[in-house]
Amino acid sequence: EPEVTQTPSHQVTQMGQEVILRCVPISNHLYFYWYRQILGQKVEFLVSFYNNEISEKSEIFDDRFSVERPDGSNFTLKIRSTKLEDSAMYFCASSYRGQGTGELFFGEGSRLTVL
Amino acid sequence: AQSVTQPDIHITVSEGASLELRCNYSYGATPYLFWYVQSPGQGLQLLLKYFSGDTLVQGIKGFEAEFKRSQSSFNLRKPSVHWSDAAEYFCAVGLIQGAQKLVFGQGTRLTINP
Numbered sequence: 001e002p003e004v005t006q007t008p009s010h011q012v013t014q015m016g017q018e019v020i021l022r023c024v025p026i027s028n029h030l031y032f033y034w035y036r037q038i039l040g041q042k043v044e045f046l047v048s049f050y051n052n053e054i055s056e057k058s059e060i061f062d063d064r065f066s067v068e069r070p071d072g073s074n075f076t077l078k079i080r081s082t083k084l085e086d087s088a089m090y091f092c093a094s095s096y097r098g099q100g101t102g103e104l105f106f107g108e109g110s111r112l113t114v115l
Numbered sequence: 116a117q118s119v120t121q122p123d124i125h126i127t128v129s130e131g132a133s134l135e136l137r138c139n140y141s142y143g144a145t146p147y148l149f150w151y152v153q154s155p156g157q158g159l160q161l162l163l164k165y166f167s168g169d170t171l172v173q174g175i176k177g178f179e180a181e182f183k184r185s186q187s188s189f190n191l192r193k194p195s196v197h198w199s200d201a202a203e204y205f206c207a208v209g210l211i212q213g214a215q216k217l218v219f220g221q222g223t224r225l226t227i228n229p
């Protein structure tokens with residue numbers, strides 16, 4: 001069964017550093033997403049991406065965050081100048097459709113710890 | 116704005132007992148409704164979804180959920196739980212239009228007593 005894969009599973013970084021979280025969505029999917037879950041809190045939407053551009057982003061997704069689909073298979077989330085409050089589990093998701101019955105398939109997550 | 120409430124943060128049931136996890140939503144139209152499960156160290160796995168039609172939906176692992184428009188609820192049920200059902204369960208609302216942006220509830224952590 002096709003699945004969304006994410007790397008790394010855990011990343012530890014110093015505050016102020018840049019991190020890149022990588023995702024390989026399901027191959028025929030067209031819509032890509034990042035969500036995050038701070039420990040003990042709700043899973044929150046960060047950004048959606050379609051046709052090589054951001055289609056929607058939340059207020060969490062400030063100008064330190066960026067997403068890219070560099071090579072047609074990977075989907076990356078970059079966080080510059082990391083802050084302590086960026087520590088969270090980051091989930092990548094993909095769907096074939098962006099609306100209607102477009103079911104989201106989630107990866108297993110990348111845990112980011114900012115020290 | 117849409118929101119999802121899961122009133123129970125933590126539920127403990129005995130193995131073999133029945134289970135009901137509550138979910139209430141706030142949304143201006145009929146939403147798309149989902150239940151996801153997250154086992155320790157794992158990602159989010161879709162249990163079931165409701166888009167339209169029959170208000171009682173069947174999912175994987177023996178779970179079902181019933182959409183009740185009058186109560187704005189989408190409660191998850193299982194007639195007999197297994198120890199492997201111990202996990203965190205999330206209810207989510209999806210927007211009908213636009214990108215598939217989900218709004219999640221707080222989650223309910225399920226503990227199973229042997």
